[in-house]
Amino acid sequence: MKIISILQYVGVLFLLLLSYLGGVLLYPLVYFFYYDGVKIPLWWWFDDEDGLYGAEYWRKAKGITKNNWLVSYRWCGLRNPMWNAKTKIRPISGKEVIIYAKGKLTRNGEEIALSNEAQINYEDINGRYQGNAGDIISKRFSILGWSFVWFTKKDKLYWRFSLVKNFYKGFWLEIRIGTSYRFLFVLKLKQ
Numbered sequence: 001m002k003i004i005s006i007l008q009y010v011g012v013l014f015l016l017l018l019s020y021l022g023g024v025l026l027y028p029l030v031y032f033f034y035y036d037g038v039k040i041p042l043w044w045w046f047d048d049e050d051g052l053y054g055a056e057y058w059r060k061a062k063g064i065t066k067n068n069w070l071v072s073y074r075w076c077g078l079r080n081p082m083w084n085a086k087t088k089i090r091p092i093s094g095k096e097v098i099i100y101a102k103g104k105l106t107r108n109g110e111e112i113a114l115s116n117e118a119q120i121n122y123e124d125i126n127g128r129y130q131g132n133a134g135d136i137i138s139k140r141f142s143i144l145g146w147s148f149v150w151f152t153k154k155d156k157l158y159w160r161f162s163l164v165k166n167f168y169k170g171f172w173l174e175i176r177i178g179t180s181y182r183f184l185f186v187l188k189l190k191q
Helices: 002-033 056-062 069-079 083-088
Strands: 097-107 110-112 129-131 143-153 156-168 171-179 183-190
Touching: 002 069, 002 083, 002 156, 002 171, 002 183, 056 069, 056 129
Parallel strands: none
Antiparallel strands: 097 110, 097 143, 143 156, 156 171, 171 183
16 A cells, blocks of 8 residues: 555656646747736646746745746746646545654744644744745744654545755755645755
8 A cells, every 4th residue: 555655656746747847848838828817728837826927925035026928937837837737636635644653843943743744934034934935044934854654634545754954054955755735846955
């Protein structure tokens, strides 16, 4: 059963990788099919969740003030290609039942449940939460440490590994692979 869970994850990653490459290569053409909010063909390559030109937190973090083709390509073609496919290709939804957990996760110095994922979050200069992009890496809002869990949702077996660690002199490593509310493959080095 564990092997099937791992193979399913690898298969979904392969499909999403093909979708990603399609987005990177095809989005320059797809952009011109978007007219006044009307999605004509190739809808899968538009990021409907936060619009054609990116979420506000991302725009602020990158210092973006314009709405043009390049901004749209950075958001829809490079950062979120095939977003609508990612929203459709998902694991079963439902309550996670942890059957095995190992590791240690902390938020703001307090130990938290291993059912969470290690993740870097940001805050602004006033200490307000900004999400997964922003001004300053927040030790208060980030979930630090690592965890590995096997869990079920509606009797279907899934797994997840996550790690956030100060890698070297202010460089932080973030790894999240496996399954959460979506299939994960995150590998980031942040400063």
